Amino acid sequence: MIQISDALPEHVDGIAAIERECFSDPWDRETIARQLSGPNHLFLTAMDGPRVAGYVGLMHVLDEGYISNVAVSAGYRRQSVGDRLIDALVARGRDLRLSFLTLEVRRSNDPATALYAKHGFVPVGVRKNYYVKPKEDAILMTLYLKEETK
Numbered sequence: 001m002i003q004i005s006d007a008l009p010e011h012v013d014g015i016a017a018i019e020r021e022c023f024s025d026p027w028d029r030e031t032i033a034r035q036l037s038g039p040n041h042l043f044l045t046a047m048d049g050p051r052v053a054g055y056v057g058l059m060h061v062l063d064e065g066y067i068s069n070v071a072v073s074a075g076y077r078r079q080s081v082g083d084r085l086i087d088a089l090v091a092r093g094r095d096l097r098l099s100f101l102t103l104e105v106r107r108s109n110d111p112a113t114a115l116y117a118k119h120g121f122v123p124v125g126v127r128k129n130y131y132v133k134p135k136e137d138a139i140l141m142t143l144y145l146k147e148e149t150k
Contacts, residue, residue, distance in 0.1 A: 002053055002081055004088040007036050007043040014052030015045065022071040024133035035059075035068065042096075044088055046072070046081045056085040058093070058101070063146075065093050067103035070112070086119045090143065099146045104138035106131055116141050 007015065012032050019026035027035075035043050035057050046054040054072035058065050067089065072081045093101050104127055105112045121141040130138035 001048075002076075002079075002084065003047045004044055004084055005047060007045045007055060009033065009036060011045050011047075011052050011055075012036070015055050018052060018055065018071045018073050019069070021073060023069075025131075027069070042089070042092055044085060044092070046076070046085055048076070054081045054085055056089050058089055060093075060096060060098055063097060063099040065096070065098040065101040067101055070103070082115050083119070086115070090119065090145070094145055100142050100144045102140060102142040104130055104140055107137045107139055113139065113141070116143075119143065 012029055015032050016026070016029050019032065035041050040060050042058040042060070044056050045052050052073070053076040054070075056070045057068040059068060060066070070082065070085065072085075090101065101121075102124075103116065103121070105116060107126075121143045123139050124142045125140040127138040127140060129135050
């Protein structure tokens with residue numbers, strides 16, 4: 001049974017494995033470890049017993065939230081793991097009294113775009129040539145948590 005929890009140092013290897021599986025330019029262990037601590041970082045894991053099934057990271061400043069990475073291991077996709085991670089992150093964003101959460105997604109990543117749209121994220125812009133390996137535009141998507149920030 002999948003449990004969503006704060007990421008711990010012992011999860012870094014599992015997170016790094018999913019990074020390598022999901023991204024053409026993955027973060028290394030040190031970068032991941034730095035994301036797990038600090039007053040402006042939030043990193044959640046989806047755990048299947050001792051195994052990391054997915055994760056999501058957030059950096060926040062004042063009332064702005066930036067989602068760094070969302071990833072689910074291939075064996076856990078289409079099982080609502082991504083939905084649960086995003087729901088948990090949105091709830092934590094509300095607890096932090098953030099005005100909005102924003103993220104970039106590859107223009108060609110239709111499944112991720114659909115997942116974010118399902119959770120209320122809307123396209124607000126394009127970052128030209130944002131991604132490398134291969135070079136591709138990013139769609140900037142934002143979820144407004146406070147009505148007055150629209």
